[in-house]
Amino acid sequence: xxxxxxxxxxxxxxxxxxxxxxxxxxxxxxxxxxxxxxxxxxxxxxxxxxxxxxxxxxxxxxxxxxxxxxxxxxxxxxxxxxxxxxxxxxxxxxxxxxxxxxxxxxxxxxxxxxxxxxxxxxxxxxxxxxxxxxxxxxxxxxxxxxxxxxxxxxxxxxxxxxxxxxxxxxxxxxxxxxxxxxxxxxxxxxxxxxxxxxxxxxxxxxxxxxxxxxxxxxxxxxxxxxxxxxxxxxxxxxxxxxxxxxxxxxxxxxxxxxxxxxxxxxxxxxxxxxxxxxxxxxxxxxxxxxxxxxxxxxxxxxxxxxxxxxxxxxxxxxxxxxxxxxxxxxxxxxxxxxxxxxxxxxxxxxxxxxxxx
Numbered sequence: 001x002x003x004x005x006x007x008x009x010x011x012x013x014x015x016x017x018x019x020x021x022x023x024x025x026x027x028x029x030x031x032x033x034x035x036x037x038x039x040x041x042x043x044x045x046x047x048x049x050x051x052x053x054x055x056x057x058x059x060x061x062x063x064x065x066x067x068x069x070x071x072x073x074x075x076x077x078x079x080x081x082x083x084x085x086x087x088x089x090x091x092x093x094x095x096x097x098x099x100x101x102x103x104x105x106x107x108x109x110x111x112x113x114x115x116x117x118x119x120x121x122x123x124x125x126x127x128x129x130x131x132x133x134x135x136x137x138x139x140x141x142x143x144x145x146x147x148x149x150x151x152x153x154x155x156x157x158x159x160x161x162x163x164x165x166x167x168x169x170x171x172x173x174x175x176x177x178x179x180x181x182x183x184x185x186x187x188x189x190x191x192x193x194x195x196x197x198x199x200x201x202x203x204x205x206x207x208x209x210x211x212x213x214x215x216x217x218x219x220x221x222x223x224x225x226x227x228x229x230x231x232x233x234x235x236x237x238x239x240x241x242x243x244x245x246x247x248x249x250x251x252x253x254x255x256x257x258x259x260x261x262x263x264x265x266x267x268x269x270x271x272x273x274x275x276x277x278x279x280x281x282x283x284x285x286x287x288x289x290x291x292x293x294x295x296x297x298x299x300x301x302x303x304x305x306x307x308x309x310x311x312x313x314x315x316x317x318x319x320x321x322x323x324x325x326x327x328x329x330x331x332x333x334x335x336x337x338x339x340x341x342x343x344x345x346x347x348x349x350x351x352x353x354x355x356x357x
Contacts, residue, residue: 001288002066003041003096003267004089008116009072010107011100012199015232017069019239019260025069036088037069043264043275045286047318047348051277052284054325063275063286065267068092073123086127086189094193094271095124102201102233113198113216121169121223124189129164131186132157153182164190169223193271196220196227197263202234226270230259274347277318278302289345296341299353309356313339318348 007013014027014037021039043063052060070088077085089095097120099113110116139146139154146154156179163173169190175183183191220227238246238258250256257265268274272291276298277284287301295315300307315337316330323335330336345351 001094001271001273002068002089002092003094004092005067005069005096005098006073006089007098007120008100008109009074010109011072011098011116012102012232013072013098014069015236016096016098016197016199016230017067019232019235020263021067036071039067039069041065041067041264043268043286043288044261045275047275047277048284048286050322051279051318051350055279055281055284057279057281057284059283059285061283061285063288065288067096073120075119075123082123082127086124090187092192094195094267095189096267097194097196099196099198101198101229102231113196113213114219117196117216117219121194122167125164125167125169128170128188128190129161131188132161132164135186136161156182160188169194172224194223194225195266195270196225198227198229199232200229202231226266228259228263228266230263235259274345276345276347276349276351278352279350291347293345294341295339295343295345295351295353298345298351299355302353305357306353306355310341311354311356313343314352314354315339315343315345315349317346318350321350 005013005017012027014025017023017037017039018025018027020041022042023037023039025037041064043065045062048060048062068089070085073082073085097117099116100107100109101111101113103111136154136157139150139157142150156175160170160173160183163170170183170188171191171193180191217227234253235258238249241249246258250258255262273288274291274293275286275288277286279285287298289298289301293301295313296307296310299310299313316327316335320335321330324330324333327336
């Protein structure tokens with residue numbers, strides 16, 4: 001899973017990136033930088049900690065997501081420059097757009113979240129519209145006779161062109177599985193899930209206080225997007241605290257989890273992701289998959305050999321496991337399920353795959 005982080009210059013994108021990935025990339029002069037930052041975000045999950053405490057493995061591995069932080073996008077950039085920047089997140093599975101609502105007299109720019117959101121969505125609409133137009137032109141002007149498959153592709157793209165020209169994201173268009181499969185090779189940004197992270201002032205940590213929030217909220221709902229308010233400056237301070245101090249501080253500001261933990265949850269919920277676990281003395285590990293993934297495909301997430309030689313999956317959900325905290329007891333009580341290839345993995349499943357080598 002790859003998440004592309006974008007936003008206007010000086011909105012705190014790299015601060016959010018550093019928080020998520022525990023890196024320390026330069027932020028002051030980022031608006032002039034032309035390269036991307038790449039890091040891995042560890043998905044904090046207390047279930048992994050509990051299982052690790054029980055099994056005492058040699059290694060504990062949390063689920064993770066790759067994050068790519070690109071330079072800021074502004075309307076005064078040339079089309080070529082924008083294209084070069086967008087290319088850096090071409091293969092992202094989803095977009096995290098950072099919006100600035102914090103006020104700082106030293107930083108230029110409009111802090112209205114709706115204005116920033118509309119501007120950035122417009123940029124990705126233009127990007128996809130150009131890709132669609134270029135492909136339609138190539139098919140229309142082809143010197144050879146195009147295939148029936150290409151004719152079908154052209155018809156789909158022409159529908160997409162009309163949709164984009166009406167300022168609508170492609171993901172709001174009704175498309176069949178076959179049509180989506182044909183479009184998948186283009187990696188259109190407007191087909192990807194989009195989450196907005198509003199980088200707020202400390203006194204705006206309750207997102208209901210954000211200026212123009214209601215209009216912004218209406219905008220993201222219309223376009224099937226999600227959002228979360230997070231204070232980059234405050235989160236940096238929280239990160240430096242000891243665990244006990246962190247809990248006390250969070251309680252004082254009315255939160256049970258850090259902004260990064262809340263952001264991780266929003267990402268999972270909006271992208272339709274869940275975690276399953278494998279456990280043992282060697283390793284306790286969380287695996288990230290899409291909801292409604294079958295057991296055999298989940299096995300392939302671990303290793304292709306396990307998917308090919310799949311026999312069965314031995315499954316107990318974390319909630320059931322916590323009643324006895326012992327696999328022998330779980331088996332004795334009949335809570336261990338034996339499932340086949342088509343079983344849909346549920347969030348929190350602890351799975352042992354049986355397979356032929």
